[in-house]
Amino acid sequence: MIKLDNICKYYQTDRMETQALRNIDMDIQQGEFVSIMGPSGCGKSSLLNIIGLLDEPSEGQILFDGEEIQFKRDKELAQVRNQKIGFIFQSFHLINDLKVVDNVELPLLYRKIKASERRRMALEILDKVGLSARSSHFPSQLSGGQQQRVAVARALVGKPALLLADEPTGNLDSQMGNEVMTILENLNSDDNTTIIMVTHDKSLAERTTRIERIFDGRLIH
Amino acid sequence: MFKGYIYLTWKMLLRDKTFTAISLFGISLTLCVLITISAVFDNYLFHDGPEKTNNNFLLVRNVIFEAPEQNFKSGKPGYIFFHQILKKLKEPQLTSAYEGGLKNITFVDDKKYTHSYCYTDANYWKILDFDFIHGRAFSSMEFEQGSKLAVISVSTARDLFQEEQVIGKIIQVHNQQYQVIGVVKDVSSYEPVASFDIWVPYTTYPSLQYRNSFDGDWSALLYHEDKKKLPAMKSEYTSVLKNNFEPIGPWFSAEGIAETKYDRLGLTLYSSHYREADASSFVKYSLFYAFLIMLLPTVNLVNLNISRIMERSSEIGLRKALGASRNQLLFQFIVENIFLTVIGCLFGVLLSVLIIDHLAGIGFVRSAPISFNLRCVAYALVWSLLFGVLSGVLPAYRMSRLHPVIALKKEKI
Ligand SMILES: Nc1ncnc2c1ncn2[C@@H]1O[C@H](COP(=O)(O)OP(=O)(O)OP(=O)(O)O)[C@@H](O)[C@H]1O
Numbered sequence: 140m141i142k143l144d145n146i147c148k149y150y151q152t153d154r155m156e157t158q159a160l161r162n163i164d165m166d167i168q169q170g171e172f173v174s175i176m177g178p179s180g181c182g183k184s185s186l187l188n189i190i191g192l193l194d195e196p197s198e199g200q201i202l203f204d205g206e207e208i209q210f211k212r213d214k215e216l217a218q219v220r221n222q223k224i225g226f227i228f229q230s231f232h233l234i235n236d237l238k239v240v241d242n243v244e245l246p247l248l249y250r251k252i253k254a255s256e257r258r259r260m261a262l263e264i265l266d267k268v269g270l271s272a273r274s275s276h277f278p279s280q281l282s283g284g285q286q287q288r289v290a291v292a293r294a295l296v297g298k299p300a301l302l303l304a305d306e307p308t309g310n311l312d313s314q315m316g317n318e319v320m321t322i323l324e325n326l327n328s329d330d331n332t333t334i335i336m337v338t339h340d341k342s343l344a345e346r347t348t349r350i351e352r353i354f355d356g357r358l359i360h
Numbered sequence: 361m362f363k364g365y366i367y368l369t370w371k372m373l374l375r376d377k378t379f380t381a382i383s384l385f386g387i388s389l390t391l392c393v394l395i396t397i398s399a400v401f402d403n404y405l406f407h408d409g410p411e412k413t414n415n416n417f418l419l420v421r422n423v424i425f426e427a428p429e430q431n432f433k434s435g436k437p438g439y440i441f442f443h444q445i446l447k448k449l450k451e452p453q454l455t456s457a458y459e460g461g462l463k464n465i466t467f468v469d470d471k472k473y474t475h476s477y478c479y480t481d482a483n484y485w486k487i488l489d490f491d492f493i494h495g496r497a498f499s500s501m502e503f504e505q506g507s508k509l510a511v512i513s514v515s516t517a518r519d520l521f522q523e524e525q526v527i528g529k530i531i532q533v534h535n536q537q538y539q540v541i542g543v544v545k546d547v548s549s550y551e552p553v554a555s556f557d558i559w560v561p562y563t564t565y566p567s568l569q570y571r572n573s574f575d576g577d578w579s580a581l582l583y584h585e586d587k588k589k590l591p592a593m594k595s596e597y598t599s600v601l602k603n604n605f606e607p608i609g610p611w612f613s614a615e616g617i618a619e620t621k622y623d624r625l626g627l628t629l630y631s632s633h634y635r636e637a638d639a640s641s642f643v644k645y646s647l648f649y650a651f652l653i654m655l656l657p658t659v660n661l662v663n664l665n666i667s668r669i670m671e672r673s674s675e676i677g678l679r680k681a682l683g684a685s686r687n688q689l690l691f692q693f694i695v696e697n698i699f700l701t702v703i704g705c706l707f708g709v710l711l712s713v714l715i716i717d718h719l720a721g722i723g724f725v726r727s728a729p730i731s732f733n734l735r736c737v738a739y740a741l742v743w744s745l746l747f748g749v750l751s752g753v754l755p756a757y758r759m760s761r762l763h764p765v766i767a768l769k770k771e772k773i
């Protein structure tokens with residue numbers, strides 16, 4: 140479903156140019172659970188951001204379901220992100236002023252869905268991650284693991300075909316990380332959702348269907 | 361979605377109370393000034409009584425007469441001036457003269473009533489749009505014949521007769537008896553050309569002395585049904601005074617303007633010197649100043665808003681990742697800002713009601729009180745919307761273009 144074709148990413152800073160990604164080719168099929176590993180600073184997040192259409196590659200192109208992505212068209216880009224992609228971040232990124240259920244509803248705000256239907260969908264997905272009892276709490280009232288499960292629910296509520304997770308368990312202890320990982324595994328096997336996950340944890344990576352390693356901006360095989 | 365934005369804004373405002381207080385203070389003060397200015401303008405320019413025709417007439421109420429050796433007299437013109445100069449103007453369709461503000465004292469059952477009365481002609485009723493409850497105005501014929509007929513306001517009728525239907529009854533004005541032929545609705549004092557209690561034909565003056573005086577206590581109206589003709593009327597009057605003035609008595613020249621409603625506002629607020637030829641420009645300047653007044657707090661609010669971007673950048677990054685387009689974010693932040701200004705507007709309205717009340721109390725504006733009316737609420741809304749958009753667009757634009765990856769790197773939401 141995703142094809143990366145010779146992706147390069149340079150960051151231009153004051154005096155020097157950082158080559159974060161060099162000539163990345165990658166082909167990811169529907170239903171794969173890919174983990175991306177590599178040392179710090181090797182370009183994992185940069186790659187994930189480009190796959191998530193949050194950042195534009197310096198060179199190369201991305202095909203999404205066979206179509207080339209035009210990074211200049213903000214509205215279309217936003218639509219693809221909204222309908223096809225779900226994000227999970229290392230540091231949860233929940234809006235503290237909103238209740239759990241309102242946080243989960245956020246992606247649906249950018250679709251034409253009635254408020255009552257949004258609420259129903261959010262509650263349903265919260266049930267799936269085992270947090271239906273917490274729906275009217277505020278994020279600050281939850282544990283880290285619970286917060287990340289809210290973030291997972293938010294990523295899933297729009298039923299995206301692709302889930303991107305940048306170190307989703309990085310801020311969690313191993314037990315809570317395991318809970319989140321189990322949700323992702325079930326999602327992959329039950330709903331056939333494609334997942335790309337960046338992780339430093341070898342044992343988690345081994346539970347996925349494919350491991351990609353990056354070193355210094357290059358894929359190594 | 362809309363409700364969600366408002367809710368989030370509300371939370372935001374509560375979270376950063378200092379920011380909120382400073383913003384709201386600035387906004388409400390600015391809006392208060394603007395609303396007060398609007399109220400003053402409104403009270404002068406828009407009427408719903410007889411002077412609602414004020415787009416169609418000019419008022420002549422002050423002339424500077426000059427005599428040799430730098431003697432001059434500034435004041436209202438007299439009957440001769442009206443007859444020899446104003447009546448001969450070619451541009452106006454109708455001219456009318458009146459002498460108003462005279463006091464008539466009546467005792468009814470030992471109670472003393474003071475009513476203002478006005479000597480005028482038949483055209484006065486055609487130029488101004490009085491609302492007759494009973495009866496009618498006096499006609500040109502009755503005016504020419506010097507018929508002793510009177511139009512009175514409804515509260516005068518109640519004062520004198522304890523009822524409103526008083527057609528045919530006799531009243532005493534300046535020691536003469538007049539028959540009431542019309543009762544009109546009361547006129548608010550915002551409309552000084554029309555706000556009297558009793559009107560009688562000036563052909564019923566007790567003596568004919570008034571016909572000999574060049575200066576006096578008269579005002580005149582120059583009317584045209586097409587308001588586009590007002591500038592022509594105005595310049596004809598000015599040029600007649602300048603070029604065709606025939607010396608009369610000690611006066612060898614005269615100067616003055618026929619005032620539009622804007623002139624009247626400008627002269628009242630700004631200067632009584634009729635040598636300031638075009639007082640309308642004052643009104644334009646005032647609008648310009650209103651704009652300047654708004655500019656400073658706008659810049660201020662823009663700044664505050666931009667510094668708030670930094671605080672919220674991770675929310676922006678998140679929303680982008682979840683699929684918000686730039687335009688949707690732009691919309692969100694403008695809505696937020698308008699919400700903020702509307703709250704500020706509420707305070708501004710309260711503040712300006714107090715200020716307007718106070719200004720009216722101390723007589724800040726000569727010769728006409730100001731008041732807060734429903735239209736002022738409308739002005740307040742328009743101003744705050746304008747202000748909200750002006751101060752919101754730039755920060756919102758900048759926010760909406762933040763790079764999502766960079767925005768997301770900020771930890772706090
Ligand atoms: N906005 C940026 N400007 C300049 N350089 C950047 C920027 N973002 C990333 N880099 C550089 O690009 C390289 C790759 O960064 P990236 O964040 O992709 O690494 P990573 O593999 O995710 O590391 P980590 O495991 O620590 O999260 C690094 O050398 C980093 O310094």
Ligand SMILES: [Mg+2]
Pocket residue numbers: 183184185305
């Ligand atoms: Mg990273």
